Amino acid sequence: PRALECQRRSLELAEALGDRVGVKRSLGNIGNLYMRLGEYQRALEHQEQSLQLAEELGSAGGIAATLGNIGIIHAKLRDYPLALEYQQKALAAAREIGESHIEISNLGGIASVHLTEGHPSEAARFAREAVTALQRQVRGLAEEQGTLAREQWAAVFDTGVSAAMALGDAGDAAFFLESSRAGGLLESLGGGDALRSRAVPETLRVLEREARAR
Numbered sequence: 001p002r003a004l005e006c007q008r009r010s011l012e013l014a015e016a017l018g019d020r021v022g023v024k025r026s027l028g029n030i031g032n033l034y035m036r037l038g039e040y041q042r043a044l045e046h047q048e049q050s051l052q053l054a055e056e057l058g059s060a061g062g063i064a065a066t067l068g069n070i071g072i073i074h075a076k077l078r079d080y081p082l083a084l085e086y087q088q089k090a091l092a093a094a095r096e097i098g099e100s101h102i103e104i105s106n107l108g109g110i111a112s113v114h115l116t117e118g119h120p121s122e123a124a125r126f127a128r129e130a131v132t133a134l135q136r137q138v139r140g141l142a143e144e145q146g147t148l149a150r151e152q153w154a155a156v157f158d159t160g161v162s163a164a165m166a167l168g169d170a171g172d173a174a175f176f177l178e179s180s181r182a183g184g185l186l187e188s189l190g191g192g193d194a195l196r197s198r199a200v201p202e203t204l205r206v207l208e209r210e211a212r213a214r
Contacts, residue, residue, distance in 0.1 A: 127160035
């Protein structure tokens with residue numbers, strides 16, 4: 001692909017100039033392109049090289065981002081213990097430097113792995129943490145910007161809803177639905193109760209009504 005060739009040329013140029021930051025960036029970009037192509041071993045090789053350079057350069061943001069990328073690749077390879085290990089490291093690194101984008105990404109990734117592994121309670125917990133972090137991030141943004149930010153993280157909301165439905169937790173399912181891009185439609189739909197009735201299956205609505213009645 002042309003994008004891959006461009007990144008290879010950028011890597012060669014950075015190496016020729018002795019630009020280690022540029023080399024790190026190009027290795028990461030090549031790794032991401034290989035991941036999109038489904039060539040996960042090649043992706044892993046490039047991300048690991050990028051991580052080594054990030055560590056040598058003391059690039060805290062680069063370390064956090066690359067750890068997360070490696071976690072994603074391991075999840076694609078269905079090596080879930082390693083995926084969790086790297087994403088937990090990335091999460092800790094992101095929180096240490098206050099990098100909210102990387103924090104949300106890895107919280108969502110951890111939630112997704114837990115859901116895949118059949119642990120909906122853990123999936124729901126991490127998805128909720130991701131949504132809470134996102135709410136902090138969009139606070140104070142214009143409505144359109146906030147909507148775009150929520151749309152970017154649609155997979156996190158989907159994971160949360162799926163986990164909540166697996167648990168039979170209508171309240172949690174409604175929380176994720178209302179917090180997502182669908183939340184911007186609450187006014188036209190008649191509020192949160194209307195969204196629940198439209199989006200949450202009848203079995204979950206019954207469970208929610210019973211919980212409220214207790």
